[in-house]
Structures are given as C-alpha cells and as structure tokens.
Amino acid sequence: MTLELVTIPCLSDNYAYLIHDAQSGETAAIDVPEAGPILQALENKGWTLSHILLTHHHYDHIDGVPELLAKAPARVIGAAADAHRLPTLDQAVSEGDTITVGGETGHVIDVSGHTVGHIAFHFPESRLVFTADSLMALGCGRLFEGTAAQMHGSLSKLAALPGDTIVCSGHEYTASNAKFALTIDPGNAQLISRADAVHEARARGEATVPSRLSDEMATNPFLRASDPDIQAGLGMQGADPVDVFAEIRARKDRF
Numbered sequence: 579m580t581l582e583l584v585t586i587p588c589l590s591d592n593y594a595y596l597i598h599d600a601q602s603g604e605t606a607a608i609d610v611p612e613a614g615p616i617l618q619a620l621e622n623k624g625w626t627l628s629h630i631l632l633t634h635h636h637y638d639h640i641d642g643v644p645e646l647l648a649k650a651p652a653r654v655i656g657a658a659a660d661a662h663r664l665p666t667l668d669q670a671v672s673e674g675d676t677i678t679v680g681g682e683t684g685h686v687i688d689v690s691g692h693t694v695g696h697i698a699f700h701f702p703e704s705r706l707v708f709t710a711d712s713l714m715a716l717g718c719g720r721l722f723e724g725t726a727a728q729m730h731g732s733l734s735k736l737a738a739l740p741g742d743t744i745v746c747s748g749h750e751y752t753a754s755n756a757k758f759a760l761t762i763d764p765g766n767a768q769l770i771s772r773a774d775a776v777h778e779a780r781a782r783g784e785a786t787v788p789s790r791l792s793d794e795m796a797t798n799p800f801l802r803a804s805d806p807d808i809q810a811g812l813g814m815q816g817a818d819p820v821d822v823f824a825e826i827r828a829r830k831d832r833f
Contacts (some may be wrong), residue, residue: 581682581704583746584623585785586615591750592638595708596625597701599680604628606679607652608699608708609748610639613645620650629679632656633710634696635663639748657688660695671697689736691729692719700739707739707791710748715789716772717755718800719748719829726824730803731738733823737801741792752776752786758833762799762826763808769797799826 581597588594588611596619607616607627620627624795627650632640634657643654645666655677660671671677674686687698689712695765696719700707711719712729713736721729736745756773763769776786780799795801802808803822809815814822 581679581701581706583704583706583744583788584619585746585783585788586619587613587750588612588642589638591747593748593750593785595655596623597679597704597706597744598622598623598625599682599762602680604680604796606631607646607816607824608746609633609710610642610646611640613642613649616642616646617649619769626650627652629677630654631684631699631708632664632667632675632757633698633708633712635660636711637728639667639710644665657686657697658774659688659726660693660697663695673697687732687743689713689732691721691724691726691732694723694728696724696732698736700743702743705740705743706746706788707736707743708746709736712736713745713794713798713801714747714749715745715752715755715787716759716776717751717795717830718798718827727820730820730823730826733801736791737795739791741790741795743791744788745791746788750785750787753780756832758830759797759799761833762811762829763797763802763805764811765807766797768793772797796805 584596586594592611605625655669656664692711803819
C-alpha cells in the first residue's frame with residue numbers, strides 16, 4: 579500500500595500537497611498556503627479531506643486553514659512546540675510521535691532551524707518526507723529563528739533517510755538555489771547536469787519539486803558541509819561541518 583501524492587502550486591511560489599489512501603478514502607493536506615487550489619484538487623480527484631498536517635507557523639503555510647475547515651472539516655495536526663502560533667490543533671505532536679493517514683504511519687521529525695518548532699512528516703512505506711522550509715530542492719530554509727547548529731542537525735536527520743525518499747519541500751526556489759549551489763560546488767558534474775535540467779523544466783513551466791533525497795545528497799551544498807572539495811573551496815579545510823554549513827548559509831543570505 580502506498581499513498582497517492584498530488585503536488586499543488588499555491589500563491590506565487592508555494593507548494594501544498596495531498597496524500598490519499600485509496601483503501602480508507604482518507605486524504606491529508608500538508609500545509610495550506612491558500613484554500614482555493616487545494617479545494618479544486620480535492621474536487622478534481624473526488625477526494626474528501628480528513629487531515630491537515632502543518633509543518634510550521636509561517637502564514638504562507640497555514641493561511642488557508644480556516645476556509646478549508648469551513649468546507650471540509652478535518653483533523654488538524656501540528657507541532658506541540660508551535661501550538662501557540664498555529665491554528666487550533668486537534669493533535670499536537672513532537673519528534674518521535676506517529677500519525678496515521680489511512681493504513682500508513684507517518685513519523686514526526688523535529689527539523690527546527692528555519693523556525694523553532696518546524697517539523698517534517700515522514701511516511702516510510704510510501705517513501706515520502708514533507709520538509710517544507712527545512713530541506714529544499716538544492717537548498718534549505720533561511721534561519722529566521724533557529725541556529726546554524728540546529729538546522730545542520732535537522733538536515734542531518736533528513737539526510738539519514740533512505741536515498742529513494744521523495745522530498746516534498748515548500749517552495750519553487752530551485753532555479754535560484756541551483757545558481758547559488760554552482761558558486762559553492764562548481765566542479766560537481768551532477769550539480770551542473772541538475773542545474774541544466776532545472777533551467778529547462780522552468781522554461782517549460784514545470785515544477786522542480788518534489789526531488790529525490792539521493793539527488794539532494796549529491797548536489798545540495800547544504801547537505802555537503804563535510805565534503806572536502808566544498809571545504810577547500812571555502813578555505814575551510816578540516817573545519818567543523820556546522821561552521822562550514824553556517825558559512826554556506828551566510829553566503830546564500832547575501833546571494
């Protein structure tokens with residue numbers, strides 16, 4: 579049994595996701611930037627919303643919740659640590675907790691960094707992880723609340739998942755991320771090839787997310803702070819990977 583995944587563009591560059599269990603009929607929305615596109619996707623599929631999973635409190639991930647609930651009452655699940663900044667939760671969760679959508683179990687991972695209280699949802703049977711603004715395609719979220727050490731630790735948790743895991747991130751930032759990544763890792767042949775593919779996909783108006791974790795491991799500089807070539811390029815040979823990550827993040831902030 580695997581969950582069916584639907585990727586939904588929202589706002590100017592956000593993504594929401596639906597996962598659907600055919601046997602039970604249960605459907606979860608992961609993050610709700612706005613209600614309209616999600617309601618349309620549900621109608622197109624003939625699905626009924628049963629769960630809303632929230633990764634963090636930023637408005638462009640939660641603003642559609644009231645309208646969705648008014649039209650499709652659902653169980654709202656989010657981080658206990660962020661409950662005071664989220665819509666009213668029916669289930670508050672922390673790292674190590676599990677949730678169920680249909681017959682599949684999802685695991686909660688604390689991925690603080692972008693915000694304190696950011697969580698990811700990992701569905702191992704379907705090989706899906708919903709990372710929002712923690713791990714992104716060829717990038718990671720800006721550190722609005724957390725520290726470099728927190729984000730590096732969060733990304734390390736995600737990097738430990740199986741390589742065939744599909745990374746469902748929160749924004750269409752991949753083209754910009756690719757340009758930056760090439761400034762950090764210019765000799766990476768896989769990155770060069772991926773950057774070309776991203777450029778071509780965007781030229782066709784296609785989404786570049788979700789992505790595959792193995793591709794992120796090979797090409798995303800924020801997952802490669804331990805790589806000797808990247809450290810050498812930064813003049814940080816043998817440095818603590820947290821410090822290398824912090825330098826990469828600082829450069830991206832100025833990019």
